[in-house]
Amino acid sequence: MSNGSTFPPHRRLRGVLLAVLAAVVAAGVGGWLVWRASGGDGGPAHGAGPPAASRSPGGAGDHGAGGHPPDGKDSPAPGTAHGSLKGKVVLLDPGHNPHNRDHGREIARQVDIGNARKECDTTGTSTDDGYAEASFTLDVARRARTLLQREGARVVFTQDGDRRYGPCVDERAARGNEAHADAALSVHADGSAPGNRGFHVILPARVTAGPADNAAIVAPSRQLGERLAGRFLAVTGSAPSNYLGHGTGLDVRSDLGGLNLSTVPKVFIECGNMRDPKDAAQLTDAHWRQKAARGITEGITQFLTHR
Template identity: 75%
Template sequence: MSNGSTFPPPRRLRRTLLIALAAVVALGAAGWLVWRAPGGGPSRTGTSAAGSPAPDPKGDTGVPSTGAPSVRPGNPHGSLKGRTVLLDPGHNPTNHDHTRQIARLVDIGNDRKECDTTGTSTDDGYAEASFSLDVARRARTLLQAEGAKVVLTQDGDRPYGPCVDERAAIGNSAHADAAVSVHADGSDVGHRGFHVILPDRVRAGAADTSAIVGPSRDLGERLAGRFVAATGSAPSNYVGHGTGLDVRSDLGGLNLSTVPKVFIECGNMRDPKDAAELTDAQWRQKAARGITEGITDFLTR
């Protein structure tokens, strides 16, 4: 019996409500997917709508200006099996006992430079050579745990050197897949942060970097990104215009390399704040991890 109402009977009402509910759910899901899509809103990868890394709410380090890839969560154990890595600890702890030998000039392709130097030190006398050897040894342990074969240019087993041309030759002879020379800088107080030195295009004499400039930059950018993540250090405030990257054509270890190679200046030993980190064993372990992860990123890209 009709009472004149326009409402549908109960069965038709339930069907209508179910159809409406399904439509709302579908529209809501579609809207969520659009918002999560690239350019539609924040995502768990931390990438902004423009495609560049979003600022870290805990403090933006500025490394995105290097163009370095986003830091990945990690690499599987043994991911470097079959790969060879050259680690080049800068200078030598006993170079100061062999000043005549390290002062002789060697050919770096576009110039002639000293075989090696003594390096710098902190105000308290902690030598760059001791720092670089310690970090390289720590990085070797981490890289070997990932399955890599690791070659060191020196392991405290030489009276001095090797010379810069021999350092390059060791990596070339090993057919290294990646090479990193570990250093710390000796600049003015107030100059802080790390920087990665990339090879410039050099074709002169025995030097020809044309084949390694591109892959070396890739290695350097990944190394810079990982070093920030591992150590919390900022890119240099005095070299590289805030990018953490510097291109040079006057280093024999880069000029004469035929494998992808970069230098990393882990900090400034002459600045008290940087020196406090460089002399801390726990920080050096972080530095070794950053170097290891940068190399791993490059070799598993």
């Protein structure tokens, strides 16, 4: 009989090696789970493919046509932290103006957008029951302002329902340029045909003509748009547009003064189609609009903290 273990030496060694291997595997799995819970590499929850250059049908004015619990306590986007936007400037441009309808002659005035001339502004669209796009954009922009300020950003508005009309599209671009905004976003809702559903983000095409020279901001604007589309999809649960962008939720245009004349990274978001009954039910729901504001905030935050 042996004075030590009853197992031969080679079996004792194999047991030790198996125990060490099990510990290494457990540690690796645990580390991976922590990495995933923190948002991985901080990238968008949903990758957006390359945008398709297309024109939104049936649009209005200067724009043309889930992952989180609803509302509740707003939390930072994955890979970010509260206060992460301290020192950043964000320009929010609520599309149109509730008073534009009373100033038809003023908003019809033509302005230079670089490669063309367009109306100063338009009235925007509305749902079938009369909920105006201008009211929607102000509400969502104000909600997003509150969330962005909570993250430490200085938020600049082009208008806050405090103007007789407008401002014109060239002035909207100038406001972001003058503020040296780190990111700029124009908030809209589309006015396309019923059955056309979903959101899309409009990216600037390169325009260097007349007073327009946005060449330097095309690439960062694309990055902003991709982050925004990913987080808007994750937070609201809304699908990307089914009528343009080939499922990416991204569109590229060269006919928008707000993008042509911008010298800071800027995109438009069409949060849904007001002329479609199913989209309209979301757009008129304050609960959903809060989610839209959170998606916007998270997209901007990820862009500004992961450039």
